[in-house]
Amino acid sequence: MLQVNVLRQRTDWVKERLGVKNFKQPELVDSIIALDDERKKLQADYDTTQSRINSASKEIGKLMGQGKKEEAEEQKQQVTGFKIRIAGLSEQMTEVEKELHDKLVQLPNLPAELVPPGKTPDDNEIVREGGTIPQLYDGAVPHWDLITKYNLVDFETGSKVTGRGFPFYKGKGAKLQRAMIQYFLDYNTAAGYTEYIPPFMVNEASAYGTGQLPDKEGQMYHVTEDGFYLIPTSEVPLTNIYREEILKETDLPIKMTAYSPCFRREAGSFGKDVRGLNRLHQFEKVEVLQITHPDKSYDVLDEMVQHIEKLVQNLELPYRILRLCGGDMGFTSALTYDFEVYSAAQQRWLEVSSVSNMESYQTNRLKCRFKDANGKMQLTHSLNGSSLALPRIFASLLENNQTADGIKLPQVLHKYFGAEIIN
């Protein structure tokens, strides 16, 4: 959620930035400011009226003490009048505040200066590429065939037991998942991230705090009986740890990592290119997340990108890093880098990580602040990234490393998997 003060102070700039994100209703900014003006007026009126009630009430107390009943009664009459007024103002304020708020949450985060303009994934900028695209042997096949060949994942039974997009991993497939989770977490904690196992469901306030609500209501599984949401990413429970917290400047940066399954309804996004592990309703992911001083967040973003890049390099996968254009970025992000690995048998790039600086967009809604050296309250910045999402890493490991003898795993996974090859 953007801060109204920023809209007021830099109105034209805000509209220009919203344009980069292809936001279609710049007039919303003006109507928000107008509503805020109204809110202020009502607030002033409410406060002075309430003030009169308060002083009159004190007066009544005194008069009663002195036994001046008649005068007290007179005052009471006055207060009754004020109270009618207050009730009306209060109602109006609630209404205006709600409308203001409803409009404010419709504004996406403002893209950073670095964000390239553009509307589609074709407009993303390739920042770096690395690794080498392997030359596959003649019998090479896509991962969904390899999965069957080595009996690693069972989609049919998953469909039977739950539904489409909920596969069973089994045997060496399950073990490879576990090995990767373990390795990723070890890699992250070695870099100073504190490991968490979060709740896999959150309440409404938390879903709202990180911006899943109201924007992505339909994307989450909702446990209606208890009002919980299945987490679409561990970012939601982790970031909400610091909801409504006032931190010390010395607490920053806060670095967290967690493994969790991620549940996504992916309503409407199933079409082509979703075969095999490319898109699922439940998938495994290890996440890294930081809460930082606002002056440091872009340095931290670079640091996180390098951290994840090294991880992808350790997995010996061909990859590229994209700087997302305004039209392809997430709603809450100010700057996002996507990591894609090349899936040699499918001959396409698969997104395996998304690293973003949210600046204060999340923390404003979460009210996660700190007191600076001057004692002033400031919003922290929040950043997060996948390190990494497993299914597509799994798919590309299979595809890129397949040989006539089996699938050769990268060296870093040997000790976790307990073998060098799947055959």
Next chain:
RNA sequence: GGUGAGGUGGAUGAGCGGCUGAAAUCAGUAGUUUGCUAAACUGCCGUACGGGUUACUCUGUACCGCGGGUUCGAAUCCCGCCCUCACCGCCA
């Protein structure tokens, strides 16, 4: 799920329906002093939204788990909900 106790500022913990935004202690912080692995003393030490100044300061309102109600007036009384703890029940 049942019964009981309880939820007050960073922490502990007082708070007769008006003098309580809230005692006290600790922690924190600024300073004084004595000097020495620190002690004593003094000041400051919640957040949000307004108004006025924009440098600090000043001022109004709201907030004592959350939401309602009673009242001229509620941290204090009433109702609902949430949470914590204890015991019971159930159970990996």
